[in-house]
Amino acid sequence: MLVGGLLLLPQLSAAQWNAKVGAESNDLARQDLAFLPNEIWIHAGDSITWSVTAAEPHTVTFLTDGQIRPPFNVGCPGFSAGSATFDGTSCITTGILSKGEKFAVVFPVTGNFKLVCLIHEDMTGIVHVLAPSQPLPHGQEFYDRLAKTESSALLADRDAAKPKHKHSQNDVAVGGGEIVATGAGSDTLSAMHFSDPVITVRAGDTVEWTNEDSTTAHTVTFGTEPQDPVPPSSNVTLDPDGARHGLLNSISDSVHSGFLQAAPQDRVGLAQASPGVTCFRVTFSKPGIYPYICALHDGLGMKGKVVVLP
């Protein structure tokens, strides 16, 4: 009895680790799309609890090697709530996690497991699960410190939010961002803002919005928000250079850009992606004040206004 009890001891003392998902500036406009930290060494039998600490939603997801990445609203398929076990043989994912929500994963077997967010493509990490006899390089305090350093370094990055592409004074940059490489994967900083939240033009002028974020989609939406934010509204046409173009004749009209997003990175052995649609133009025929939002991030303050003078 006594010997049996002692042999069980290592399993009973399985450690419980903590990590954060996302971080943000006080005004919510700068979002770290990152697992903080994004690399953790643990023992088989241990668990990790991820806590979402930002207003931008995320998932905590472990797919199996070679699995095709599913849309976030399908799951892998299906969702786990609260906690799950991952041993590398079948995938697990949360649904959309909001600020304050937690998800715990138990890792019963050894291996190196990739961690992803199904909403943000360049938000990845690794969990190294070692045999209980192996020493671990770091304790929880190290990871807490690393999470803090990594998130403040990302949030403090200034050049990522500066508009790079102004051809004319009627240009507005939509968002901005940067993918930061770590040994374990990528962290992303996304600035959820319009470079010129208020822009003044003349009737007959065209304003041009360009999404400069490396990965995050945004929209430019006047009037009624559509059910499905992905496609442009039916009153949007295509310019010869691939940009989408809308026309507003009255402050009560609606027009929606659809997703403006950079093309994903290409990979050897896979079909090349089409160029992304990153540019949207709207011509204003009548004077007035035209408020607009990004349909994805208005909750983070991503709103603007076009003042059209006669």
Ligand SMILES: [Cu+2]
């Ligand atoms: Cu947005």
